[in-house]
Every structure is written in structure tokens, then in C-alpha cells.
Ligand SMILES: Nc1nc2c(ncn2[C@@H]2O[C@H](COP(=O)(O)OP(=O)(O)O)[C@@H](O)[C@H]2O)c(=O)[nH]1
């Protein structure tokens with residue numbers, strides 16, 4: 001099975017007749033439907049028109065290949081590797097409620113554990129007791145350690161403890177969960193900023209990734225959220241979740257192109273193994289087929 005078999009194709013090629021005006025119109029509609037966004041969809045089609053003409057492309061296979069190349073180029077920011085050079089390194093997960101932060105941490109813990117990394121989870125979502133319980137279940141499943149405090153306690157204190165435990169216990173990677181919902185947006189942003197300061201103070205000079213988790217099914221809304229978090233949290237990459245069985249895969253292109261943020265992982269289900277390193281070439285192949 002291919003990496004992105006569960007992503008829906010854009011569909012226009014099933015009724016392909018010729019490279020004419022109708023084709024370009026249908027293609028643009030299909031790209032917009034896939035949540036690529038109007039601007040990016042228009043740009044892709046206009047680029048395709050130019051190349052079809054210049055390269056005298058006539059057949060379906062060649063036009064597909066050309067469109068895939070355009071998509072891959074649009075996503076060229078996408079260096080999917082995590083920068084985890086120091087011991088410990090930190091990955092902070094941010095994003096609104098319900099997008100899949102806690103689940104993605106569980107999956108990434110399992111992924112890193114399989115690479116023989118010592119992983120420590122930090123239950124920085126202290127807003128609800130259920131949040132740290134959910135993370136504990138993942139810690140058990142993935143056989144990794146966890147630091148958690150009582151409901152309502154200061155998330156920055158959890159992060160402080162986790163950073164110090166990581167240094168004392170020779171941990172390779174600390175994965176930090178955060179709340180996606182607080183009393184208001186400003187509260188959440190202040191809390192994330194405070195967590196960021198604790199990481200920097202307790203882990204001077206260490207590798208830090210800040211991954212924004214976005215739900216692919218919310219499509220273009222995800223981009224609006226991304227902009228809000230990008231302003232305060234210093235995002236280094238994106239995890240795009242719930243790409244399983246969604247027709248909205250094009251949002252990955254919109255994120256990479258419009259935000260200049262690399263998509264690092266994609267979530268393709270609720271299970272432990274349903275996290276994949278993002279690969280733009282594989283992705284373009286699955287989308288345009
Ligand atoms: N189908 C699918 N469901 C997911 C994926 N990632 C998370 N979920 C589900 O989305 C819901 C919210 O996830 P959760 O991790 O609690 O979100 P959080 O509030 O951001 O921490 C849960 O029911 C997860 O099982 C994914 O990649 N695919």
C-alpha cells in the first residue's frame with residue numbers, strides 16, 4: 001500500500017477527453033474543492049497552461065506528470081525532517097482543541113521509540129483532567145515516560161519538571177502537549193509564550209521544534225488558525241491530521257505555499273502507526289492520479 005492511498009484523488013482525470021478550456025476549468029474547480037484555495041489553485045492551473053504550451057504536451061499521462069511537478073515545486077519548503085540534534089531535544093505541540101495534538105504525540109512517541117529514542121511526554125494540557133489521562137494512555141501504549149501534574153496546575157511548571165527530568169534521565173526527546181482551548185485566545189497565547197520561555201531557560205541551546213497541528217477536514221479554516229499561532233508561537237512545521245479518507249488533501253499544498261511552513265507529518269487514522277513522515281512526491285502522486 002502506498003503512503004497516501006487513503007487520500008482522495010482530485011478526480012478530473014477519470015473523465016479526461018482532451019487538454020482544452022473545459023479541462024482547465026474542471027481542473028481548477030477540482031483543486032479548489034480539494035481545499036487548495038482559490039489563489040493557489042489558479043496559480044497551479046496557470047502554470048500548467050504555460051508548460052503544456054511550451055512543452056507541447058498532448059496526452060493525459062504527460063499532463064498529469066506536469067501537474068505533479070508543479071505541486072511538488074509549490075511544496076518545496078517542505079523539509080519533513082525533525083531537527084532533533086541535541087539530547088534532550090524538545091517538540092512542542094500547539095493547535096486548537098480537537099485537531100489531534102494528543103493523538104499525534106502518542107503516535108510520534110511510538111515512532112521515536114521504535115528508533116530506540118528515549119522519549120518523555122509532558123502533559124502540558126492541564127485545563128481538563130481528561131487531557132492528561134488521555135496522554136497517560138498513550139504513554140503506556142508507546143512504552144514511554146510521562147510527567148503530569150494535577151488538573152488546573154500551571155502548564156509551565158509541568159514543562160519545567162519535564163525539562164529537568166529529561167536532563168537527569170538521559171532522555172532524547174521531550175514531547176510537550178498543550179491545551180487548545182482556554183478562557184480566551186489571549187490566555188492561550190500567553191500560556192504558550194510562558195511555556196516557550198521555560199523551554200529556552202531550562203534547555204539553553206537545545207533543538208526545539210514547534211509543530212502546529214491542523215485538522216485537514218477543516219480545510220481553509222486551518223489556514224486562519226495557522227496564522228494566529230504563527231504570530232505568537234514561532235511555528236517550525238505542521239502536522240496535518242485526519243487526511244484519511246478526506247477529499248481535502250489540497251490543504252497541504254495551501255499550507256506549504258501560503259505559509260511557507262513545511263508539512264512534517266500527516267495523520268492518516270487514529271491508531272499508533274497512523275502517522276507518516278510527509279513526502280511531497282508521494283503526496284502529489286496520490287492527489288493527481
Ligand atoms: N481519523 C482520524 N482521527 C484522528 C486523527 N488524529 C486524531 N484523530 C481523532 O481526533 C480526535 C481529537 O484528537 P485529540 O488528539 O484528542 O485532539 P487535541 O484536542 O488536539 O489533543 C480524537 O477522537 C482522535 O482519535 C487522524 O489522523 N485521523
Ligand SMILES: [Mg+2]
Nearest residue numbers: 101102125131
Ligand atoms: Mg489534547
